[in-house]
Amino acid sequence: MLDYQIRGLNFDVTEAIQAYVEKRMARLEKYLDDAESYPVRVKLGGHKSDRTYQAEVTVQLPELVLRAEDTEDDLYAAIDMVVDKLERQIKKYKTKINRKLRKQGIPDLNEVESDVDQAENTDELPIVRKKTVELKPMDPQEAVLQMELLGHDFFIFLNAENELPAVVYKRKDGQYALLDTDN
Template sequence: MLDYQIRGLNFEITEAIDAYVKKRLSRLEKYLEDDQTYVVRVKLSSQKSDRSFKAEVTVQLPDLVLRAEDAEEDLYAAIDFVADKLERQIKKYKTKINRKLRKQGIADLHEVESDIPADTADSDDELEIVRKKTVELKPMDPEEAVLQMELLGHDFYIFMNAENDLPAAVYKRHDGKYALLDTDN
């Protein structure tokens, strides 16, 4: 069962929008276990600068966080694209889990029946680690880590946060700003 938390920024969520979001995202239920409730966080916003709408959806599963966002001139189109992205993500995840379990020789998958054929994933979907690199975590503050990241020309940088002596990472967001991923002890 899906528990929806729908909110709008810069406009009000009407009953029609609420119903449309629930209808489009309810397709995910066929991939989820019936005896659990999953929280679906939906944030819809109106971008006044370019007159578009942005839809962001996050679904917390026990072993996975599904997240998708899209911006379109039409709110309903943005919702459609996000729903399609989430469905592709969950199909890809379920296919990989099923393949992994089959390779291990487990006959009973204890999975919810799904209509995903075993051969739906392309070879592009395989997660292949092509390089391994070891890094020394140097103590520094997040601002220094951003500078190091920029100097190296990378999209992210892992370091030891000098403020709490725990591993952390900084990365460049899609909007060009920076974000900090801090760890918990």
């Protein structure tokens, strides 16, 4: 069962929009355990300047977080695209789990989706390059400067504040974010 938290940014979410989101997201329920409740956070935003709508959905599963976003000229089209992306993600995840279990001699978890095996034909994502980096202690501001000097979208470093690995990255909106780790 999906537990919805639907928020509108720059506009109010009407009952019709909420019903549409829930109807479209119901497609995912066939892949989930009926006995559990899964939190779903939906952010819908409208941009007056370029007349586009953005839909962002995050579904918290026990061992996986599904997240997708899309921007379209129509709010309903953005919702449709996000649900399609989420469905592809969950099919890919289920396919990998089922293949892993089959290799171990355990039968498939779910026989519900017969088209899952046909949806994704790749067992692994190809890693085309491996690089080893030395983590240097620095503060996040210095890490952002290093990232910019290298012309990268992210930079991994040892956070001098807590002596743990961290990552800074450039967001789609041009701002910077910090991913920090716990002990």
